[in-house]
Amino acid sequence: METGFTKWIIVVTVVLCCLLELIDTSIVNVALTQMMGNLSATQQEVTWVVASYGIANVIVIPMTGFLAEQFGRKNYYFASVLLFTIASMACGQSTNIWELVAFRFIQGIGGGALMATSQAILIDTFPPKQLPLGQALFGMGVIIGPTIGPTLGGYIVDNYDWPWIFYVNVPVGILAAIFTALFIRDPERIKNAIPRPLREIDWAGVGLLILGVGSLQLVLEQGETEDWFESAYINTFAVLAAIGLIGFVWRELTARQPIVDLRVLGKSRNLAVGAILSFVLGFGMFASVFIFPIFTQRILGFTAAQTGYMLLPGALASGFMMPVIGRMLQAGVPQKFMIPVGFFIFFGFTFWMAKIISPTAGEDDFFWPLMVRGLGMGLIFLPITTMSLAGLKGKDAGQAAGLTGMIRQLGGSFGVAIVGTYLERSIAQNRISPLAHISLYDTNTVQRIQAFTQNFLAHGFPLEQARQQAYAALEGILMKQVSIITYSQVFSMIGLFFVICLPLVLLIKRAKTSEKIDLNAAH
Template identity: 35%
Template sequence: MSDTTANGNPAAIAGQAEYPAGRWLIAAVVGLAAFMEVLDISIANVSLSHIAGSLSASQDEATWILTAYLVSNAIVLPISGWLSQVMGRKRFFITSIVAFSIASLACGMAPSLAWLVVFRIIQGAAGGGLQPVSQAVLADSFPPRERGMAFSIYGVAVVFAPAIGPTLGGWITDNVSWHWIFLLNVPVGIVLTILAWLLVHDTAAYEKARKAKMAAGFTVDYIGLALLTLGLGCLQIMLDKGQDDDWFSSTFITTMAVTSGLSLLALVLWEPFQRHPIMDLSLFRYRNFSIANIMMFMLGFVLFGSTLLIPQFVQQVLGYTATLAGLVISPGGFVIVVMMPIVGMLSGRVDARWMVGIGLSLVSISMFHMTGFDLDSSYTQLVLARCLQTLGLAFIFIPVTSIAYVGVPPDKTDQVSAMVNLTRNIGGSVGISLVTTWLARRGQYHHEVLASSVTPYDHQTQALLHQLTQHFMAAGAAFNEARHQAQATIANLVAEQSQLMSFIDDYWILGIVIACLVPLSLLMSSGKEEH
C-alpha cells in the first residue's frame, strides 16, 4: 500500500468499510451531473442566431451568452474545493444542482438578452462546482483499484458532452425551440437532486477533517478570492473576445490581459502565505499532479479546439449543413462512450505512461491525417479521422485523471479535482481562441499569396479566364457578363483554396503540439503507487 493511503486516511486503513455499497449508482449520478453542466458549455453555440433574433439582439451581442457562462464557471471551478470544505461536500453538491436547475429555468424564460446573460452568469457559477465535486466524490467512493473504471463514467460525461452538444442543441432549436436547450435541465436537475440526497454522503473521515479545520478557526481569504475572480474573469473575457476585437490592437482586450496577468501573479505570490488559501498552490510540488495538469490543459485544448474546427471546416469549405456537420462530430463521441469503460478496465493493469503516450500519439496522427483533407474529402473520411482522434483522447483522460491523485494527501482530494478541472476548461478556452485566431490569420496570409499570383501577366490565370469566359458564353451570357462571371469564379476559387489551406495549417499546428507532449508522458508515474 502506498504512503498516501497510509497517511492517516481512516477509510483506507479500514479496508473497504468506508466505500459505499451503491458506489456504481453514485458514479452514474455524479457523472450525469457533470454531463449536464459540461453540455451547457457547448449546447448553445449553434443556437445563437435564433436566440439573437428572438430577443432582438445582434449576433455579437448574443455571444455574451457564452462568455458570461464561461467567466462565472471559470471563477467558481478553482474555489469549489474550498467551498466544499466550508459547506460540506454533499450540501455543496446538492446546492449546485438546485441552483443550476433554477438558473436553467430562468434562462429558458428570459424576456430579454440582458436577463439571459444575468441568468447565464448564475448558471455558470452554479455549474462550476459540479465537475470537481463529482470527481472528488468518485475518488472517495471507490477503492484505488476501481477508480479507473469509475473515472471512465465521469470521462464519458465530460468528453462526450462537448462532442454531442452542438448536434443536440441544433436539433432542439430546429425542431422545438431554443428555450428548451435550457429548460431540459430542469427535470434532469430534479431527479439528480433526489438521487444525490439519497445516495451521496460525506465519508466519516472527510467530515471529521472538515469539522476539525472549521473548529480550528477557519478564515476566509478575501484578498485571494478577489484576485482569483479578477484574474480568471478577465482572462476568460480576453480569450473569448480577443479575435473579434483584433486582440491587442483593442484597448479593451489589452486592459483585460494586463489586469488578468497582474491579478494572477499577485495571487501566486499571496496564496502560499495564507493559512486557508482559496487555491492550494502547494499541490504543484507533486510531480504527478503538475504533469497531470499540463496534460489536462492540452486535452481541453485539443478537445474543444478540434470540436470547433471540424464543424467549421465541413460547413465553410465543403458546404455541409449544420445538422450534417454535427453528424461528423457525433460518431467520435460514441467512440468515447465505448472506449472509456475499456480504458477504465485497463487502468491499473497497463502502465499509465504507455496508455497516455499511445493516446497522445493517436491524437497527433489523427491531426496529421487531417492535413490531407481537400475539397473532395468524403463524409466517411471525415468521420474516421474524428473517431481516431477521440480514440486517442479516451486513452489520455482516465490515466491522467487517476495519476493526479497519486502522492497527494487524502484531505486534498477536493483541491485536486478543482484544479484539474480548471486547467482542462482553461485549456479548452485557449484552444478555441487560438485555433480561431490561427484560422483567420492564416486565411488572410494564403489569400494574399494566392491573389498576388492571379494577375493579367500570369499565363495560367489568363488561360483559365478565357476558358471560363467561353464556358459562360456557351451557356448564353453576353461577353461582358461572361467575363465578369469568369472573374468572380476565379475570385471564389482563390478564397476557397486559401480557406482550405488555413484549416490545414491549423491541423499541422495541433498535430505538432500534441506530438511534442509524448515524451512528457514518460515523466509521469506508472500509476502503480495507487495499488
C-alpha cells in the first residue's frame, strides 16, 4: 500500500496512460481525410487505421490477467507503455497506409494493457476506505478520453500535420515509463507467483479468443463499409466469430487453467449483471460521441476543432463528478439506486438532443445537454465498476475487471456499428416520404425552383446552369431536412435502448458491507 507523494505519482502515471489509450481510439477519426491524401489511400483502406487498433485492443484486454501473472504486473505494464510509445512514433513515420495499419495494431496491443492494468494498480494503491476514490480517478480517464480525442485531434489537424496526433504520445509515454520503473511495485501475490511453463499455457483458449473476438470486432468495424451481410468477406468473418466465440466459451469453462476464467461470472450475480450493464454503458458512451460530431460537421458545417471544444466541457464535468460520486459510494449510497438515476439522466440527454436538433442549432444550444450527458455517464460508470468487483478476491477480481473492460469495448463497437448503419439506411428511407410532396406539378415546388433560378441568374449564371443549380439547391434542402429527422431518431433510439435495459438494475444484489474489492486483485 503506497502513501503520500508516491501514491499520487502512481495515480498521475496510470491515469495518463489510461487517457493515452482511450484518446487514441477516437483521435484519428478527424485525421482520416488528411491521411487518405498524404498516403494515397482509399476510403475503405483508411478505415483499417481505426479497425486495427480496436481489434488489437479487444483481443488483449481479457488476457491482461494472465499476462500480468506470467511476466509480473510491473514488467508487463512497463513493456506495454514502451510498446505503445514506440508504436506511436512508428505510426507517425509511416510512409504508406499498410505500414500505418500494422503499427496501429501494435499500438493497440500495448494500449490494451494500459487501461485494464491501470485499474488494478489503482486498486492496490488505495486502502479499502478510499477504493471508490481510486475507481473514480480511473473513471475520469475512461469517460474523458474518448471525448477529448476529437478535440485534440481537430486542433492538431487544423494547425499541424496528421503525424503529430501520434507524436504527442511520445513524451507522455516516456515520462510514464520512467515513473513506472521508479514507483510502481507488484503486490505480494504476483511477486510470489510462479510463471506457468509454456506447455501448460491455455494456447487453445488464446487461439479461440483471437479468432472469435478479433473476427467479431472486424465485422463490427468493417460491416458498414462492406454493406454488411451482402459481402462474402463479412459473412466469412461472421461465421469465424461465431465458431471462435462458441469454442472459446466452451474451452474456458472446461480448461483446468483457462487463459480467461469465465467461471468467475457464476461466482457473483452482480458481476454478471455488471457485465451486461458495462455493454450498455459502452454502447451509449461511444455511440453518442460518434453521432454528435457527424451531425455538427455534416449538417451544421462545424470544424473538427469546434466540435471537440463543444464536447470538452461535458467530459470535464463528468471527470470532476467522479470524486464526488466516489465519496457518495464511500458514504454508503447503494449502486442499485445510483445506476437508475444515471440511466434516466442519460435518457434525458438523448431526449433533449432529439428535440433541439435543427439546421439553425448553434454551440450554445448543445452546452447544457452535453453537461447532462457527462453527469449521467459519471453516475453510471463508477457504480457499475465498483458493484461488479465487490466481493471478489485475488485472481477472480482481476479476471472480472478484464472481462468488464472487454465487454465495455465491445458495447462501444456495437453502438458505433448499429448507429452508423441505422443512420445511412434511415436517411434513404426517410427521403421517400417528403418526395411525395415535391413535384413540378406542385405550385410551391415550382415557385421555389423559380426563386432559386432567379437568384442564380442574378449572380451571373447562364439560364441552363442556373436551373441545374436551383434543382441542386432544392435537393440540398431536402437532404438537410431528412438528415435532421434521422439524427433526431438516432438519439431517441439510443435513449430507448437505455430505458429498455433499465429493469436489469432490479437484478443487482445489495452488497454486504464486508464485500470489498480485494486489494490484491491484479491484471
